[in-house]
Amino acid sequence: MLPGDQMQESQSLDNGKVFEQFFLEYHQRLVLYALKYVKGYDQASDLVQEVFLKLWENKSELEVNRSLKAYVFKTLRNHCLNYIEQQKIRTQHHQSIHDELKDMEIEFFNAETSLLQKEMGNSVMRALSNLPDDYSKVLRLSRIDGLKNKEIAEELNMPVRTVETRIYRGIRMLRDNLSRSALLFIKLMSSNNKKS
Protein backbone atom coordinates (compact mmCIF):
# COMPACT_ATOMS: atom_id res chain seq x y z
CA MET A 1 0.00 0.00 0.00
CA LEU A 2 2.87 2.36 -0.39
CA PRO A 3 2.57 5.07 -2.93
CA GLY A 4 4.32 4.46 -6.18
CA ASP A 5 3.89 1.96 -8.95
CA GLN A 6 0.42 1.24 -7.76
CA MET A 7 -1.61 3.18 -10.19
CA GLN A 8 -2.23 1.56 -13.44
CA GLU A 9 -0.69 3.49 -16.21
CA SER A 10 -2.56 5.10 -19.08
CA GLN A 11 -5.82 5.63 -17.29
CA SER A 12 -7.50 8.85 -18.19
CA LEU A 13 -7.50 11.48 -15.48
CA ASP A 14 -10.97 12.41 -16.64
CA ASN A 15 -12.33 9.64 -14.49
CA GLY A 16 -13.20 10.97 -11.02
CA LYS A 17 -11.97 7.86 -9.28
CA VAL A 18 -8.65 7.84 -11.13
CA PHE A 19 -8.15 11.50 -10.31
CA GLU A 20 -8.85 10.93 -6.65
CA GLN A 21 -6.45 8.03 -6.51
CA PHE A 22 -3.77 10.05 -8.24
CA PHE A 23 -4.33 12.92 -5.84
CA LEU A 24 -4.13 10.76 -2.73
CA GLU A 25 -1.07 8.97 -3.95
CA TYR A 26 0.94 11.99 -4.93
CA HIS A 27 -0.23 14.62 -2.50
CA GLN A 28 2.22 13.87 0.27
CA ARG A 29 5.19 13.48 -2.01
CA LEU A 30 4.41 16.72 -3.75
CA VAL A 31 4.04 18.60 -0.48
CA LEU A 32 7.38 17.22 0.73
CA TYR A 33 8.90 18.28 -2.56
CA ALA A 34 7.40 21.76 -2.34
CA LEU A 35 8.94 22.09 1.11
CA LYS A 36 12.34 22.11 -0.56
CA TYR A 37 11.37 25.46 -1.98
CA VAL A 38 9.00 27.14 0.41
CA LYS A 39 8.83 27.32 4.15
CA GLY A 40 5.86 26.01 6.07
CA TYR A 41 3.59 23.07 5.49
CA ASP A 42 0.51 25.18 4.82
CA GLN A 43 2.22 27.14 2.12
CA ALA A 44 3.52 23.97 0.47
CA SER A 45 0.10 22.39 0.68
CA ASP A 46 -1.57 25.43 -0.92
CA LEU A 47 0.86 25.36 -3.82
CA VAL A 48 0.20 21.66 -4.34
CA GLN A 49 -3.55 22.33 -4.38
CA GLU A 50 -3.05 24.93 -7.07
CA VAL A 51 -1.09 22.50 -9.20
CA PHE A 52 -3.86 19.91 -8.84
CA LEU A 53 -6.39 22.54 -9.88
CA LYS A 54 -4.39 23.08 -13.04
CA LEU A 55 -4.46 19.35 -13.68
CA TRP A 56 -8.19 19.33 -13.04
CA GLU A 57 -8.76 21.93 -15.71
CA ASN A 58 -6.92 19.86 -18.28
CA LYS A 59 -7.89 16.46 -17.03
CA SER A 60 -9.70 15.43 -20.19
CA GLU A 61 -6.44 15.54 -22.11
CA LEU A 62 -4.28 13.82 -19.51
CA GLU A 63 -3.44 10.23 -18.78
CA VAL A 64 -1.69 8.75 -15.78
CA ASN A 65 1.77 7.85 -17.00
CA ARG A 66 5.44 8.54 -16.37
CA SER A 67 5.42 11.80 -18.21
CA LEU A 68 2.41 13.04 -16.27
CA LYS A 69 4.22 12.31 -13.01
CA ALA A 70 7.32 14.12 -14.22
CA TYR A 71 5.15 16.96 -15.47
CA VAL A 72 3.46 17.38 -12.10
CA PHE A 73 6.77 17.69 -10.27
CA LYS A 74 8.07 20.13 -12.85
CA THR A 75 4.93 22.26 -12.73
CA LEU A 76 5.08 22.33 -8.97
CA ARG A 77 8.72 23.37 -9.02
CA ASN A 78 8.02 26.28 -11.37
CA HIS A 79 5.04 27.22 -9.32
CA CYS A 80 7.18 27.32 -6.16
CA LEU A 81 9.89 29.36 -7.85
CA ASN A 82 7.32 31.90 -9.06
CA TYR A 83 5.93 32.13 -5.62
CA ILE A 84 9.37 32.74 -4.10
CA GLU A 85 10.05 35.49 -6.63
CA GLN A 86 6.81 37.24 -5.73
CA GLN A 87 7.58 36.97 -2.05
CA LYS A 88 11.02 38.43 -2.54
CA ILE A 89 9.64 41.45 -4.36
CA ARG A 90 7.07 41.94 -1.69
CA THR A 91 9.29 41.70 1.34
CA GLN A 92 12.50 43.25 -0.02
CA HIS A 93 15.25 40.84 0.69
CA HIS A 94 15.60 40.84 4.37
CA GLN A 95 17.12 37.42 4.57
CA SER A 96 17.67 35.20 7.55
CA ILE A 97 20.24 32.42 7.64
CA HIS A 98 17.42 29.98 7.07
CA ASP A 99 16.49 31.77 3.85
CA GLU A 100 20.06 31.64 2.70
CA LEU A 101 20.19 27.92 3.36
CA LYS A 102 16.95 27.53 1.41
CA ASP A 103 18.48 29.42 -1.51
CA MET A 104 21.50 27.19 -1.39
CA GLU A 105 19.29 24.12 -1.44
CA ILE A 106 17.16 25.40 -4.31
CA GLU A 107 20.28 26.09 -6.29
CA PHE A 108 21.56 22.63 -5.49
CA PHE A 109 18.36 20.96 -6.69
CA ASN A 110 18.48 22.86 -9.94
CA ALA A 111 20.96 20.26 -11.03
CA GLU A 112 19.93 17.30 -8.89
CA THR A 113 16.77 15.23 -8.92
CA SER A 114 15.08 14.55 -5.62
CA LEU A 115 14.40 11.02 -4.46
CA LEU A 116 10.76 12.09 -4.21
CA GLN A 117 10.72 12.80 -7.92
CA LYS A 118 12.43 9.55 -8.70
CA GLU A 119 9.63 7.65 -7.01
CA MET A 120 12.14 6.17 -4.63
CA GLY A 121 9.68 6.12 -1.74
CA ASN A 122 9.33 2.36 -1.80
CA SER A 123 13.04 1.69 -1.98
CA VAL A 124 13.68 4.06 0.89
CA MET A 125 11.06 2.29 2.99
CA ARG A 126 12.49 -1.07 2.13
CA ALA A 127 16.03 0.00 2.92
CA LEU A 128 14.74 1.42 6.19
CA SER A 129 13.20 -1.85 7.22
CA ASN A 130 16.46 -3.61 6.47
CA LEU A 131 18.59 -1.52 8.81
CA PRO A 132 19.73 -3.04 12.10
CA ASP A 133 16.92 -2.80 14.64
CA ASP A 134 18.60 -0.16 16.81
CA TYR A 135 18.66 2.20 13.89
CA SER A 136 15.44 1.31 12.11
CA LYS A 137 13.44 1.64 15.32
CA VAL A 138 14.66 5.17 15.96
CA LEU A 139 14.24 6.18 12.33
CA ARG A 140 10.74 4.77 12.16
CA LEU A 141 9.67 6.70 15.22
CA SER A 142 11.14 9.80 13.68
CA ARG A 143 10.08 9.51 10.06
CA ILE A 144 6.91 7.46 10.16
CA ASP A 145 5.46 8.36 13.52
CA GLY A 146 6.75 11.91 13.29
CA LEU A 147 8.29 12.11 16.76
CA LYS A 148 10.93 14.64 17.67
CA ASN A 149 14.32 13.38 18.86
CA LYS A 150 13.48 14.36 22.40
CA GLU A 151 10.21 12.43 22.32
CA ILE A 152 11.96 9.38 20.92
CA ALA A 153 14.47 9.57 23.75
CA GLU A 154 11.62 9.54 26.26
CA GLU A 155 9.79 6.78 24.47
CA LEU A 156 12.84 4.53 24.32
CA ASN A 157 14.21 5.66 27.62
CA MET A 158 17.64 6.62 26.33
CA PRO A 159 19.68 9.84 26.22
CA VAL A 160 18.78 12.28 23.44
CA ARG A 161 22.39 12.13 22.37
CA THR A 162 22.09 8.40 21.67
CA VAL A 163 18.96 9.00 19.60
CA GLU A 164 20.77 11.68 17.64
CA THR A 165 23.77 9.48 16.98
CA ARG A 166 21.53 6.66 15.80
CA ILE A 167 19.52 8.97 13.58
CA TYR A 168 22.65 10.29 11.97
CA ARG A 169 24.30 6.92 11.48
CA GLY A 170 20.99 5.35 10.43
CA ILE A 171 20.26 7.89 7.75
CA ARG A 172 23.80 7.53 6.47
CA MET A 173 23.54 3.75 6.37
CA LEU A 174 20.25 4.16 4.58
CA ARG A 175 21.94 6.25 1.96
CA ASP A 176 24.80 3.81 1.53
CA ASN A 177 22.37 0.92 1.25
CA LEU A 178 20.33 2.74 -1.34
CA SER A 179 23.29 3.48 -3.51
CA ARG A 180 24.32 -0.12 -3.19
CA SER A 181 20.85 -1.54 -3.67
CA ALA A 182 21.65 -2.38 -7.25
CA LEU A 183 24.10 -4.92 -5.90
CA LEU A 184 22.72 -8.29 -5.19
CA PHE A 185 22.37 -9.20 -1.57
CA ILE A 186 22.20 -12.88 -1.89
CA LYS A 187 24.62 -15.57 -1.09
CA LEU A 188 23.23 -18.88 -1.97
CA MET A 189 25.21 -21.86 -0.98
CA SER A 190 24.28 -25.25 -2.20
CA SER A 191 25.49 -28.49 -0.85
CA ASN A 192 25.10 -31.80 -2.46
CA ASN A 193 23.94 -34.03 0.35
CA LYS A 194 24.02 -37.36 -1.23
CA LYS A 195 22.03 -39.54 1.08
CA SER A 196 22.03 -42.60 -1.09
Add this chain to the structure above:
Amino acid sequence: MKEKQDIELIITHFLDGSASDAEVLHLKEWLEVDVNNKKDFFHLKDLWEASQVGNAAGMSAAQIAWKTFSDKTKVKSPKATRHIGRRILVEFIKVAAVFVLAFVVFYGIDKNQVPVDAQLASTKVNVPLGSKSSVLLPDGSEVMLNSGSTLSYPVSFSESKRLVELSGEGFFKVAHDQSKPFVVNAKDMEITVLGTEFNVMAYDDFDRTETTLVAGKVMLKKAGDVSEKVVILKPGQKASLKDNVMKIEKANIELETNWTENKFYFESIPFHELMARLEKWYDVEIEFDHEAFSNLTYTGKFRNEETIWQVLDALQMTTPVRYKAGHRKVFITYKK
Protein backbone atom coordinates in the same frame (compact mmCIF):
# COMPACT_ATOMS: atom_id res chain seq x y z
CA MET B 1 37.68 14.69 14.64
CA LYS B 2 35.92 16.88 17.14
CA GLU B 3 34.88 19.12 14.29
CA LYS B 4 33.36 16.22 12.39
CA GLN B 5 31.32 15.07 15.35
CA ASP B 6 30.07 18.58 15.90
CA ILE B 7 28.80 18.90 12.39
CA GLU B 8 27.09 15.52 12.55
CA LEU B 9 25.26 16.63 15.64
CA ILE B 10 24.32 19.95 14.09
CA ILE B 11 22.96 18.21 10.99
CA THR B 12 20.84 15.96 13.16
CA HIS B 13 19.53 18.95 15.07
CA PHE B 14 18.81 20.79 11.87
CA LEU B 15 16.82 17.91 10.39
CA ASP B 16 14.90 17.58 13.62
CA GLY B 17 14.15 21.31 13.64
CA SER B 18 15.87 21.75 16.98
CA ALA B 19 19.04 23.53 15.83
CA SER B 20 19.92 26.80 17.53
CA ASP B 21 20.73 29.93 15.53
CA ALA B 22 24.39 29.45 16.28
CA GLU B 23 24.24 25.90 14.98
CA VAL B 24 22.48 26.97 11.78
CA LEU B 25 25.14 29.60 11.24
CA HIS B 26 27.85 27.02 11.79
CA LEU B 27 26.13 24.69 9.33
CA LYS B 28 25.91 27.39 6.71
CA GLU B 29 29.60 28.18 7.06
CA TRP B 30 30.47 24.51 6.82
CA LEU B 31 28.42 24.16 3.66
CA GLU B 32 30.19 27.09 2.06
CA VAL B 33 33.63 25.63 2.68
CA ASP B 34 33.34 22.76 0.25
CA VAL B 35 31.03 21.72 -2.58
CA ASN B 36 31.19 18.17 -1.29
CA ASN B 37 29.75 19.25 2.03
CA LYS B 38 26.80 20.71 0.22
CA LYS B 39 26.34 17.59 -1.80
CA ASP B 40 26.57 15.43 1.28
CA PHE B 41 24.16 17.50 3.32
CA PHE B 42 21.48 18.12 0.73
CA HIS B 43 21.44 14.47 -0.27
CA LEU B 44 20.96 13.48 3.35
CA LYS B 45 18.24 16.05 3.77
CA ASP B 46 16.53 14.79 0.62
CA LEU B 47 16.60 11.24 1.90
CA TRP B 48 15.32 12.48 5.24
CA GLU B 49 12.34 14.04 3.51
CA ALA B 50 11.71 11.15 1.12
CA SER B 51 11.60 8.71 4.01
CA GLN B 52 8.46 10.42 5.23
CA VAL B 53 6.45 9.06 2.34
CA GLY B 54 4.02 6.65 3.91
CA ASN B 55 3.91 8.67 7.11
CA ALA B 56 0.44 8.41 8.64
CA ALA B 57 0.13 12.15 9.27
CA GLY B 58 0.93 12.85 5.64
CA MET B 59 -1.65 10.35 4.49
CA SER B 60 -4.45 11.76 6.54
CA ALA B 61 -3.38 15.23 5.45
CA ALA B 62 -3.82 14.01 1.89
CA GLN B 63 -7.34 12.85 2.72
CA ILE B 64 -8.22 16.22 4.20
CA ALA B 65 -6.66 18.02 1.26
CA TRP B 66 -8.70 15.87 -1.08
CA LYS B 67 -11.86 16.83 0.76
CA THR B 68 -11.05 20.50 0.32
CA PHE B 69 -10.11 19.96 -3.27
CA SER B 70 -13.20 18.00 -4.21
CA ASP B 71 -15.44 20.55 -2.51
CA LYS B 72 -13.76 23.15 -4.62
CA THR B 73 -14.16 21.27 -7.86
CA LYS B 74 -17.33 19.39 -6.93
CA VAL B 75 -15.96 16.03 -7.93
CA LYS B 76 -18.74 13.55 -8.09
CA SER B 77 -18.03 10.50 -6.01
CA PRO B 78 -18.73 7.31 -7.86
CA LYS B 79 -22.20 5.95 -7.17
CA ALA B 80 -21.02 2.88 -5.39
CA THR B 81 -19.61 4.75 -2.44
CA ARG B 82 -22.86 6.62 -1.96
CA HIS B 83 -25.08 3.64 -1.66
CA ILE B 84 -23.04 1.52 0.65
CA GLY B 85 -24.80 0.59 3.81
CA ARG B 86 -23.60 1.13 7.28
CA ARG B 87 -22.35 -2.41 7.67
CA ILE B 88 -20.17 -2.18 4.60
CA LEU B 89 -18.92 1.12 5.86
CA VAL B 90 -17.84 -0.59 9.03
CA GLU B 91 -16.09 -3.19 6.89
CA PHE B 92 -14.48 -0.42 4.95
CA ILE B 93 -13.16 1.18 8.08
CA LYS B 94 -11.79 -2.17 9.07
CA VAL B 95 -10.02 -2.55 5.74
CA ALA B 96 -8.71 0.96 6.12
CA ALA B 97 -7.43 -0.01 9.55
CA VAL B 98 -5.68 -2.96 7.99
CA PHE B 99 -4.08 -0.64 5.49
CA VAL B 100 -2.94 1.85 8.08
CA LEU B 101 -1.50 -0.90 10.21
CA ALA B 102 0.14 -2.33 7.14
CA PHE B 103 1.80 1.01 6.65
CA VAL B 104 3.17 1.10 10.12
CA VAL B 105 4.36 -2.45 10.32
CA PHE B 106 5.14 -3.26 6.74
CA TYR B 107 5.99 -0.12 4.99
CA GLY B 108 8.74 -1.99 3.24
CA ILE B 109 6.35 -4.04 1.27
CA ASP B 110 4.97 -3.00 -2.05
CA LYS B 111 1.37 -3.87 -2.29
CA ASN B 112 -1.21 -4.98 0.12
CA GLN B 113 -4.49 -5.66 -1.46
CA VAL B 114 -6.66 -7.17 1.15
CA PRO B 115 -10.04 -8.09 -0.16
CA VAL B 116 -12.32 -8.67 2.74
CA ASP B 117 -15.30 -10.90 2.21
CA ALA B 118 -17.89 -9.23 4.32
CA GLN B 119 -20.07 -11.88 5.86
CA LEU B 120 -22.48 -11.63 8.69
CA ALA B 121 -20.46 -13.30 11.35
CA SER B 122 -16.94 -13.68 10.15
CA THR B 123 -14.31 -11.81 8.23
CA LYS B 124 -11.79 -13.30 5.89
CA VAL B 125 -8.54 -11.64 4.93
CA ASN B 126 -6.83 -12.97 1.83
CA VAL B 127 -3.26 -11.94 1.13
CA PRO B 128 -2.40 -12.38 -2.54
CA LEU B 129 0.80 -14.05 -3.66
CA GLY B 130 3.69 -11.66 -3.87
CA SER B 131 2.50 -9.44 -1.04
CA LYS B 132 2.07 -9.37 2.71
CA SER B 133 -0.33 -7.79 5.09
CA SER B 134 -1.14 -7.12 8.68
CA VAL B 135 -4.47 -7.47 10.44
CA LEU B 136 -5.68 -5.99 13.69
CA LEU B 137 -8.21 -8.27 15.34
CA PRO B 138 -11.22 -7.03 17.38
CA ASP B 139 -9.43 -7.88 20.66
CA GLY B 140 -6.36 -5.84 19.76
CA SER B 141 -4.25 -8.81 18.73
CA GLU B 142 -2.09 -8.36 15.69
CA VAL B 143 -1.42 -10.82 12.92
CA MET B 144 1.09 -10.39 10.14
CA LEU B 145 0.24 -12.56 7.18
CA ASN B 146 2.75 -13.92 4.70
CA SER B 147 2.15 -14.20 0.95
CA GLY B 148 -0.73 -16.40 -0.14
CA SER B 149 -2.27 -16.73 3.33
CA THR B 150 -5.84 -16.51 4.54
CA LEU B 151 -7.10 -15.62 8.00
CA SER B 152 -10.74 -15.96 9.05
CA TYR B 153 -12.07 -14.51 12.26
CA PRO B 154 -15.44 -13.46 13.66
CA VAL B 155 -16.46 -9.83 13.59
CA SER B 156 -16.64 -10.05 17.34
CA PHE B 157 -15.23 -12.86 19.43
CA SER B 158 -17.45 -15.12 21.49
CA GLU B 159 -17.68 -14.93 25.27
CA SER B 160 -15.56 -17.97 25.96
CA LYS B 161 -12.74 -17.91 23.43
CA ARG B 162 -11.12 -16.09 20.55
CA LEU B 163 -11.15 -18.47 17.59
CA VAL B 164 -9.37 -17.79 14.29
CA GLU B 165 -8.53 -19.95 11.32
CA LEU B 166 -5.28 -19.73 9.40
CA SER B 167 -4.18 -21.13 6.10
CA GLY B 168 -0.65 -20.17 5.10
CA GLU B 169 1.79 -18.41 7.41
CA GLY B 170 1.18 -15.83 10.11
CA PHE B 171 3.04 -14.18 12.95
CA PHE B 172 0.74 -13.60 15.92
CA LYS B 173 1.02 -11.02 18.66
CA VAL B 174 -1.87 -11.95 20.89
CA ALA B 175 -3.33 -9.45 23.32
CA HIS B 176 -3.40 -10.89 26.82
CA ASP B 177 -6.81 -12.00 28.10
CA GLN B 178 -6.73 -14.65 30.79
CA SER B 179 -10.47 -15.26 30.58
CA LYS B 180 -10.62 -15.79 26.83
CA PRO B 181 -8.09 -18.18 25.35
CA PHE B 182 -6.97 -17.40 21.81
CA VAL B 183 -7.23 -20.43 19.54
CA VAL B 184 -5.69 -20.79 16.09
CA ASN B 185 -6.87 -23.60 13.86
CA ALA B 186 -4.11 -24.17 11.35
CA LYS B 187 -4.56 -27.11 9.02
CA ASP B 188 -3.96 -30.13 11.26
CA MET B 189 -2.82 -28.22 14.34
CA GLU B 190 -4.78 -26.47 17.05
CA ILE B 191 -2.90 -23.82 19.00
CA THR B 192 -4.23 -22.36 22.24
CA VAL B 193 -2.66 -19.32 23.88
CA LEU B 194 -3.45 -16.66 26.43
CA GLY B 195 -1.22 -13.84 25.29
CA THR B 196 2.06 -14.24 23.48
CA GLU B 197 4.06 -14.00 20.27
CA PHE B 198 4.45 -16.89 17.90
CA ASN B 199 4.75 -17.88 14.26
CA VAL B 200 2.55 -20.44 12.55
CA MET B 201 3.44 -21.98 9.20
CA ALA B 202 0.56 -23.95 7.72
CA TYR B 203 0.75 -23.71 3.96
CA ASP B 204 -1.30 -26.35 2.22
CA ASP B 205 1.49 -27.25 -0.16
CA PHE B 206 4.04 -27.89 2.59
CA ASP B 207 4.31 -31.34 4.07
CA ARG B 208 4.21 -30.12 7.68
CA THR B 209 2.69 -27.56 10.02
CA GLU B 210 4.94 -25.57 12.34
CA THR B 211 4.52 -23.35 15.36
CA THR B 212 7.46 -21.40 16.73
CA LEU B 213 7.12 -19.67 20.06
CA VAL B 214 8.88 -16.35 20.60
CA ALA B 215 7.51 -15.39 24.00
CA GLY B 216 4.92 -16.59 26.48
CA LYS B 217 3.34 -19.99 26.47
CA VAL B 218 1.26 -21.95 23.99
CA MET B 219 -0.57 -25.22 24.10
CA LEU B 220 -0.79 -27.43 21.03
CA LYS B 221 -2.74 -30.38 19.92
CA LYS B 222 -3.55 -32.16 16.73
CA ALA B 223 -6.76 -30.99 15.13
CA GLY B 224 -9.69 -33.23 15.94
CA ASP B 225 -7.78 -34.97 18.73
CA VAL B 226 -10.41 -35.47 21.41
CA SER B 227 -8.01 -36.90 23.98
CA GLU B 228 -6.44 -34.57 26.50
CA LYS B 229 -3.04 -35.00 24.91
CA VAL B 230 -1.53 -31.57 24.59
CA VAL B 231 2.00 -30.28 24.06
CA ILE B 232 3.20 -27.21 25.92
CA LEU B 233 5.74 -25.14 24.02
CA LYS B 234 8.38 -23.00 25.72
CA PRO B 235 9.83 -19.83 24.20
CA GLY B 236 12.50 -20.64 21.64
CA GLN B 237 10.95 -23.98 20.76
CA LYS B 238 9.36 -25.10 17.56
CA ALA B 239 6.71 -27.77 17.17
CA SER B 240 6.43 -29.40 13.82
CA LEU B 241 3.62 -31.71 12.83
CA LYS B 242 4.24 -34.04 9.93
CA ASP B 243 2.32 -37.16 8.98
CA ASN B 244 0.42 -36.94 12.24
CA VAL B 245 3.65 -36.99 14.30
CA MET B 246 4.46 -34.02 16.51
CA LYS B 247 8.12 -33.14 17.02
CA ILE B 248 9.52 -30.49 19.37
CA GLU B 249 12.88 -28.92 18.63
CA LYS B 250 14.95 -25.88 19.42
CA ALA B 251 14.01 -23.10 17.03
CA ASN B 252 16.08 -20.52 15.27
CA ILE B 253 13.72 -17.63 15.97
CA GLU B 254 15.34 -15.28 13.52
CA LEU B 255 15.07 -17.84 10.78
CA GLU B 256 11.39 -18.47 11.41
CA THR B 257 10.19 -14.93 11.82
CA ASN B 258 12.31 -12.69 9.65
CA TRP B 259 9.81 -12.86 6.81
CA THR B 260 7.92 -10.29 8.86
CA GLU B 261 10.86 -7.96 8.24
CA ASN B 262 10.84 -8.74 4.59
CA LYS B 263 13.88 -10.92 4.76
CA PHE B 264 14.15 -14.54 3.87
CA TYR B 265 16.75 -16.70 5.58
CA PHE B 266 16.80 -20.40 5.12
CA GLU B 267 18.90 -23.22 6.41
CA SER B 268 19.26 -26.66 4.88
CA ILE B 269 15.91 -26.59 3.18
CA PRO B 270 15.23 -28.89 0.25
CA PHE B 271 15.09 -27.52 -3.25
CA HIS B 272 11.35 -27.95 -3.66
CA GLU B 273 10.71 -25.93 -0.51
CA LEU B 274 12.93 -23.09 -1.68
CA MET B 275 11.00 -23.10 -4.95
CA ALA B 276 7.64 -23.12 -3.14
CA ARG B 277 8.78 -20.08 -1.12
CA LEU B 278 9.94 -18.25 -4.21
CA GLU B 279 6.63 -18.96 -5.91
CA LYS B 280 4.80 -17.27 -3.08
CA TRP B 281 7.15 -14.34 -2.71
CA TYR B 282 7.24 -13.51 -6.36
CA ASP B 283 3.89 -14.83 -7.52
CA VAL B 284 5.38 -16.97 -10.26
CA GLU B 285 4.96 -20.58 -11.14
CA ILE B 286 8.11 -22.68 -11.12
CA GLU B 287 8.28 -25.99 -12.88
CA PHE B 288 11.04 -28.53 -12.34
CA ASP B 289 11.65 -32.25 -12.17
CA HIS B 290 11.30 -33.14 -8.49
CA GLU B 291 13.35 -36.31 -8.88
CA ALA B 292 16.42 -34.58 -10.24
CA PHE B 293 16.57 -32.12 -7.35
CA SER B 294 15.76 -34.40 -4.46
CA ASN B 295 19.34 -34.40 -3.15
CA LEU B 296 19.90 -30.69 -2.98
CA THR B 297 19.57 -28.57 0.13
CA TYR B 298 20.06 -24.85 0.40
CA THR B 299 21.24 -22.40 3.00
CA GLY B 300 21.27 -18.71 2.37
CA LYS B 301 19.66 -15.39 2.90
CA PHE B 302 18.16 -12.68 0.85
CA ARG B 303 15.96 -9.71 1.20
CA ASN B 304 12.95 -9.16 -0.93
CA GLU B 305 14.88 -6.51 -2.83
CA GLU B 306 16.08 -8.76 -5.57
CA THR B 307 14.07 -9.60 -8.61
CA ILE B 308 13.20 -13.22 -9.22
CA TRP B 309 15.71 -13.15 -12.07
CA GLN B 310 18.54 -12.06 -9.81
CA VAL B 311 17.69 -14.88 -7.45
CA LEU B 312 17.60 -17.39 -10.27
CA ASP B 313 20.90 -16.09 -11.62
CA ALA B 314 22.46 -16.61 -8.22
CA LEU B 315 20.99 -20.07 -8.11
CA GLN B 316 22.47 -20.78 -11.49
CA MET B 317 25.89 -19.78 -10.27
CA THR B 318 25.84 -22.17 -7.35
CA THR B 319 23.97 -25.14 -8.74
CA PRO B 320 24.18 -26.87 -12.08
CA VAL B 321 20.80 -25.68 -13.24
CA ARG B 322 19.44 -23.73 -16.13
CA TYR B 323 16.26 -21.74 -16.15
CA LYS B 324 13.95 -20.61 -18.88
CA ALA B 325 11.40 -17.89 -18.46
CA GLY B 326 7.85 -17.91 -19.69
CA HIS B 327 5.00 -15.60 -18.80
CA ARG B 328 4.77 -15.68 -14.99
CA LYS B 329 6.29 -19.11 -15.29
CA VAL B 330 9.82 -20.43 -14.89
CA PHE B 331 11.17 -23.77 -16.03
CA ILE B 332 14.21 -25.13 -14.24
CA THR B 333 16.24 -28.01 -15.55
CA TYR B 334 19.16 -29.88 -14.03
CA LYS B 335 22.35 -29.73 -16.03
CA LYS B 336 24.54 -32.78 -15.65
